[in-house]
Amino acid sequence: MYAWIWRKLPGPWPVKLVEAxxxxxxxxxxLFTVVFPWLEPRLPFNDVTVDDAPTAxxxxxx
Amino acid sequence: MVRxxxxxxxxxxxxLLLLCAYQLWWTNVESAAAISASxxxxxxxxxxxxxxxxxxxxxxxxPVPAYGTxxxxxxxxxxxxxxxxxxIHQGTSKAILAQGAGHYRGTAMPGEVGNFAIAAxxxxxxxxxxxxxxxxxxxxxxxxxxxxxxxxxxxxDDPNLSPTDVWVVDPVPGKPGATPTQKLLTMTTCTPRYGxxxxxAWWGVLSATSPSSAPPPDGITGTx
Numbered sequence: 039m040y041a042w043i044w045r046k047l048p049g050p051w052p053v054k055l056v057e058a059x060x061x062x063x064x065x066x067x068x069l070f071t072v073v074f075p076w077l078e079p080r081l082p083f084n085d086v087t088v089d090d091a092p093t094a095x096x097x098x099x100x
Numbered sequence: 101m102v103r104x105x106x107x108x109x110x111x112x113x114x115x116l117l118l119l120c121a122y123q124l125w126w127t128n129v130e131s132a133a134a135i136s137a138s139x140x141x142x143x144x145x146x147x148x149x150x151x152x153x154x155x156x157x158x159x160x161x162x163p164v165p166a167y168g169t170x171x172x173x174x175x176x177x178x179x180x181x182x183x184x185x186x187x188i189h190q191g192t193s194k195a196i197l198a199q200g201a202g203h204y205r206g207t208a209m210p211g212e213v214g215n216f217a218i219a220a221x222x223x224x225x226x227x228x229x230x231x232x233x234x235x236x237x238x239x240x241x242x243x244x245x246x247x248x249x250x251x252x253x254x255x256x257d258d259p260n261l262s263p264t265d266v267w268v269v270d271p272v273p274g275k276p277g278a279t280p281t282q283k284l285l286t287m288t289t290c291t292p293r294y295g296x297x298x299x300x301a302w303w304g305v306l307s308a309t310s311p312s313s314a315p316p317p318d319g320i321t322g323t324x
Binding site: 039040066069070074077078079082083084085086087088089 | 104107115118119122123126127192194197202204219220221222223224225229261263264265266268269288289290294295296299301
């Protein structure tokens with residue numbers, strides 16, 4: 039998969055390297071701003087309250 | 101084939117490392133900024149709106165803030181690194197706890213007869229209660245609202261609670277249905293740290309009250 043992406047990137051190898059780094063950075067930004075914030079409440083970490091239904095996700099904001 | 105499988109595992113490994121970085125580092129960065137902004141908002145709202153005059157009946161209950169609204173600041177000298185003007189918001193959702201401490205809905209307001217119950221993170225999201233185990237009986241906990249300073253003195257704790265032990269935030273903890281006579285404080289967080297399998301609670305009793313217009317109580321002097 040990564041070899042295929044590398045072949046598809048245009049330009050000589052230094053340009054490819056920059057493109058690959060930019061693509062990786064974009065993926066990280068997407069993870070940190072969208073995927074992980076969505077995922078976090080669904081993970082069994084960091085619950086600090088006592089609750090009748092501790093696995094329930096946070097109540098919707100009224 | 102082998103190469104493709106290897107790439108999948110490497111990708112998963114990098115994703116998990118990034119998730120760790122997000123939890124252990126980035127949530128702290130984001131929450132520290134959110135806590136600071138919320139504290140500024142609360143202080144500003146106190147300055148803008150004139151202090152409401154005490155109504156005729158001194159025993160009148162405080163208005164319950166809207167869900168998500170910041171209404172008080174928390175100061176705990178023992179946890180001074182993190183809990184010094186920590187905003188307390190109404191509600192205990194994850195989004196609210198990412199901005200400071202959360203007030204269990206349905207529990208008493210600060211200074212009221214009953215149980216003023218709050219929760220905060222011990223790990224991630226700026227981890228305000230990171231040093232929760234350092235607290236000792238006799239420690240002071242200060243709650244500042246628009247009109248008052250409330251000083252609670254910690255009395256006892258229980259580090260071996262279950263996440264479903266909702267009785268800890270009852271008006272009289274452990275005695276469901278009992279009519280409260282004391283003005284209590286309950287603070288809950290997770291235990292073990294970085295886990296969610298247990299809960300740790302500290303209880304305190306109101307020991308002093310002073311108007312916010314007067315000089316801050318001993319132990320607070322020198323803060324905003």
